[in-house]
Amino acid sequence: MLYAILIHGSEEAIAGWDDVTEAALQQRHAEVRQALQAEGRLGPALRLASGQASVWRGDDDFVLDGPYAETKEQLLGLYVVDCDSVAAARAVAQGLAFEGGVFEIVPISLFLPGQLARPVPSGGE
Numbered sequence: 605m606l607y608a609i610l611i612h613g614s615e616e617a618i619a620g621w622d623d624v625t626e627a628a629l630q631q632r633h634a635e636v637r638q639a640l641q642a643e644g645r646l647g648p649a650l651r652l653a654s655g656q657a658s659v660w661r662g663d664d665d666f667v668l669d670g671p672y673a674e675t676k677e678q679l680l681g682l683y684v685v686d687c688d689s690v691a692a693a694r695a696v697a698q699g700l701a702f703e704g705g706v707f708e709i710v711p712i713s714l715f716l717p718g719q720l721a722r723p724v725p726s727g728g729e
Contacts, residue, residue, distance in 0.1 A: 605686065605687060605688065605689070605711060606647065606684060606685070606686055606711070606712050606713070606714055607684070607685055607686075607687055607690065607693040607709055607710065607711055607712065608682055608683070608684055608708075608709070608710045608712045609682060609683040609684075609685060609693060609696060609697050609700065609707055609708070609709055610679060610682050610707070610708040610709075610710065611679070611680045611681045611682060611683075611700065611705060611706075611707060612677035612678065612679055612680060612705070612706040612707070612708065613677055613678065613680050613702070613704050613705045613706065614677060614678070614704055615678050615680070617704050618680070629702055632699065632700070633649075633700060635699075636696065636699040636700055637649055637683075640685060640696065644686075645685055645686040645687065646683075646684075646685060646686075647683070647684030647685060647686065647714075648682075648683075648684050649681070649682070649683045649684070650681050650682050650683075651680065651681040652679060652680055652681050677706050683696070683700070684712065684714075690709055690711070693709045694709060697709060
């Protein structure tokens, strides 16, 4: 089952991290990615560029130029992981955690050209 782990937080807080804090987080994330890759369970992992987002709501002409869509936290990045359950995806997210981080875990379907989608699971666990 595929899950997206959406990482939300404060760009302002992260910009204030010292080099040691940033390096420690990057090392921990690298270890999580390496373990998932070795198990064949890692999909794309992305860190979004700071403050570059625009938000468009498709039902009208509303456009917001800014880093977020009316939330306190900004979407900072995401991981796509293959886990047996949402509990297993939560365990991955725990390895990615940082102070002030909010992690949203969402079951997803993967659409690739010429392939059928992997279904979204019904239920939660």
